[in-house]
Amino acid sequence: MHVVTKRNKIMIDIQNLSYTYPNMSEPTLRGIDLHIDDGEFVLLLGASGSGKSTLIQCLNGLVPKITGGNLEGEIVINGKDVRKYKVHQMASDVGIIFQNPDTQLFSLTVGKDVAFGPENLGMPKEEIVRRMDLAMRIVGMEDMRDRFVFTLSGGEKQRVAIAGTLAMEPHVMVLDEPTSDLDPVGTGEVLSLVRRLNQEKDMTIILIEHKIDEVVHLADRVVVMDQGKIIMDGTPDKIFTNGHDQLKSIGIALPQLSEIVHAMNNGFGDFEGALPTHSSYKTILARLCQLLRGKPTNIARFRTAHTPLTRTASKPKIEIKNLRHTFEDGTVGLDGINLVIPEGDFVALIGHNGAGKTTLINHLIGFLKPANGTIFINGRDISDMRVAALAQSVGYLFQNPDNQIFTDSVTQELKFGLENIKLRGTIIEERVNRAISMMELEEFRDRHPHSLSRGQRQRLAVASILAM
Ligand SMILES: Nc1ncnc2c1ncn2[C@@H]1O[C@H](COP(=O)(O)OP(=O)(O)OP(=O)(O)O)[C@@H](O)[C@H]1O
Ligand SMILES: [Mg+2]
Known part of the structure; x- marks a missing residue:
């Protein structure tokens, strides 16, 4: 946990907030009271639909000014009553980052994008340049000012989006699942940046993030929502230790370490055989106990996931031969792909952002056509099949x-x-x-x-x- 310098000043003060979307009979937020001090790092948790995104959009007035609907209660940010200001006037108090960086970047180059906000406020040129330089330095992209945004990786794009928000010099940074479209490298880049903003710049942070193991050590405080209400609020330690069963019951994943502690407090069993490299904490824990105690006991109830599937060989469902794809600008997206997937297989396709995973999959549903090579599904060459026909054999999420x-x-x-x-x-x-x-x-x-x-x-x- 970081050293608190500016605490005691209330940054966010929400009192008795209730909100109902237009045409809805039930409120989505009910009687929310939330006080966040300057410099706090709050992790906001809750099952899908519990109201997290709605709540954070109240902070800059997007809800209800853009969404419509009925809002009751008080929201004061840094002393400003949000109701009395326009959404863009709140940009120097609260910056919100959403999950998909592509929807937040408007300009051709990195520099232009970061300067966009201050320019829009009509700031003098020198001030714009000062803010842009500072924001780029903070996100570690000072050398990338002239890069085209579309050539950046997912993690870099998200950092540009954060820099654009930083250029408004807000007091609070809110991030709504900022890493869900990013690979592990991009996720690491963004989360370590968020950590620095909090620890070095004393920024108040509200983070909604499902990759809980990666963020739990960053937060000072965890706030849990359920059905439009705040049901828990406390230190990570307190929430994950005392709230274990309740969190599980509302569908929230716990940090692996909390699970280990919980399992240890509640008795655990043992395990025979070699540990697979992707072992779960339960398996590792069981092995640990075996080593410590030297005698195997009952692990049956821990052996749930991670049972490898064994299946007799079946005929190929998908067969890709020598697939090559070139994009319009001549870039080679895929080359020399040969792949056979038997019927009933469950295949994980992994690779860093930009490796070509989506490009490959797009060929299976006919969104893209190969420059060279052939794809067979159920033994049939799909090159002349249309997307609508293919959709009956290949469902694509x-x-x-x-x-x-x-x-x-x-x-x-x-x-x-x-x-x-x-x-x-x-x-x-x-x-x-x-x-x-x-x-x-x-x-x-x-x-x-x-x-x-x-x-x-x-x-x-x-x-x-x-x-x-
Ligand atoms: N414009 C809208 N009109 C009516 N209901 C809405 C609207 N937007 C969201 N809701 C409802 O409000 C509830 C809360 O939605 P919200 O997006 O805040 O949840 P969330 O906690 O962010 O969920 P998730 O984790 O899935 O993103 C949901 O039941 C949702 O269907
Ligand atoms: Mg949401």
Whole structure:
């Protein structure tokens, strides 16, 4: 935990905040009281749909000024009553970073993007340059000012987005799942930057992040939301030790170390055989006990995940021969790809940002056509098959659920693909209902997909595939 220098000054003061989205009968935020001191690092946790993103968008007035709806209660940031200011006027108090850096960057070059905010406020040239230089230095990109934004890696783009926010010199930085589109390298870059902002620049940080093991040691404080309310608020130690069972029951993953402590306090068992390299903490813990005690006891109840699948060899489902792909500008995206995937296999395709994973997958659904090489699915060459036809053999879930939302309601969305492949009314109804029930989307049937929380949109995307 970092040394506190400026504490005692309240930076965020929320009192009895309730908020209801337009056309909704139930409030999404209910009676929130939250006080955050200057320089605190708060980790905001909660299951999907609990209201995290809604709450943080109240901080700069996006909710309700842009969303509409009914907000009650007080929100004061750095002494300013948020209701009395326009959203852009709050930019020098609160900077918000969202998960997908591509939606936050507008300019061609890094420098232009970072200067965008101060320019928009009509600051004098020297001030703009001073702020830009400082922000670029803080995020460690001072040499990249003239780089084209589209040539950056995911982690670099997110750092540019953070620099753009820093150029507004806000007191509070809010980050809503800033690393979910990033690989481990990009994630590390962004999180270590966030840590520095807090420790060296004394910035107040609110972070929403699911990669809990990577952030838990950064936070001074953990705030947990459930169904629009704050249900826990305390030090990480206190929350994860005392709240173990409650957190699990509302679907929040705990840090691995807390799980180990919990398992040790509650008795544990043993394990025979060699440890796989990707062992879970339970397996490692069990081995540890075995070594310590020298006698095996009962581990059966710990042996849940990580059981390797054994399957008899089956015929190839997907066969890729000599695949090469060149982009319009001549860059080679894929070269010499040969891959056989047998029926029933579960394959993880891994590689750093930009390695070509999505490019490869895009060939399987016909979004991209090979420059050279052939792809067979179920033994059939797919080169002349259209995306709509392929969709019946290959379901594809995008990284970003918003890339596959096409209609105005959840039900329409599920019908969309089925109508495209010319199915009939009753079959469509049946499949839509089944997908809705499997993904527990009943209550969202008539909702606009964009009004769902991110996790709910992801469930809708899976439902669309199940329906096919
Ligand atoms: N524009 C909107 N209109 C109506 N309801 C909305 C709207 N935006 C969000 N909601 C609802 O408010 C609730 C909270 O959503 P929010 O996005 O704040 O959740 P979250 O905790 O950030 O979830 P996730 O972890 O999935 O991102 C959800 O049930 C969601 O469906
Ligand atoms: Mg969210």
